[in-house]
Amino acid sequence: xxxxxxxxxxxxxxxxxxxxxxxxxxxxxxxxxxxxxxxxxxxxxxxxxxxxxxxxxxxxxxxxxxxxxxxxxxxxxxxxxxxxxxxxxxxxxxxxxxxxxxxxxxxxxxxxxxxxxxxxxxxxxxxxxxxxxxxxxxxxxxxxxxxxxxxxxxxxxx
Numbered sequence: 001x002x003x004x005x006x007x008x009x010x011x012x013x014x015x016x017x018x019x020x021x022x023x024x025x026x027x028x029x030x031x032x033x034x035x036x037x038x039x040x041x042x043x044x045x046x047x048x049x050x051x052x053x054x055x056x057x058x059x060x061x062x063x064x065x066x067x068x069x070x071x072x073x074x075x076x077x078x079x080x081x082x083x084x085x086x087x088x089x090x091x092x093x094x095x096x097x098x099x100x101x102x103x104x105x106x107x108x109x110x111x112x113x114x115x116x117x118x119x120x121x122x123x124x125x126x127x128x129x130x131x132x133x134x135x136x137x138x139x140x141x142x143x144x145x146x147x148x149x150x151x152x153x154x155x156x157x158x
Contacts, residue, residue: 013104014111016064018075018119018139019097024068027134030101032112035059060141060149062099062114065134072135075119092118099139102155114141114150 013026037057040050066072074081099117103110117139124136143149 010103010105010108015102015104016066016072017098017100017102018117021071021075023072023075023137024066025104027065027067027132030062030064032101033061035061058143058149060114062101062117062139062141063137065136067132067134069125069133069135072137073123073125076121076123092121093142095119096142096144099141100153109155110152111155112150113153114139115146115148116144117141 010029013028014030015025016023016030035058036055037059039054039056041052041054042048043051096116096118099114101112120138120140122138126134126136141149
């Protein structure tokens with residue numbers, strides 16, 4: 001029988017904070033994906049077999065469904081409480097903020113911090129008579145000034 005440590009199991013929802021503002025708790029967990037763009041260096045004498053594979057870009061996507069929707073929904077709206085055509089032509093990368101995912105489970109000692117994330121301009125808002133309303137959001141994380149995409153940080157007690 002293989003040995004395992006159940007303390008390493010990561011279960012359940014988390015609290016999402018963006019730019020220091022707590023957006024709320026998630027329904028279920030959060031999905032984090034990392035994609036890498038690569039370039040293969042090939043040598044003619046090696047029958048087009050790659051001799052190196054170099055990473056040329058990284059992309060991190062973070063998506064979740066929030067149960068506490070009002071604060072999160074406000075992040076999508078302008079100062080007038082609207083989504084207007086003024087959004088067109090705006091530079092999303094100029095509005096990067098820290099995205100912090102803190103687990104609700106007190107046995108999980110680590111949160112994930114994305115120091116330069118942007119809220120993608122799209123959402124799914126579900127009105128459902130039989131279930132809680134949820135707001136599905138997607139963030140994209142970019143490297144910050146220190147070239148950090150994301151980091152694992154200790155959750156402070158209390």
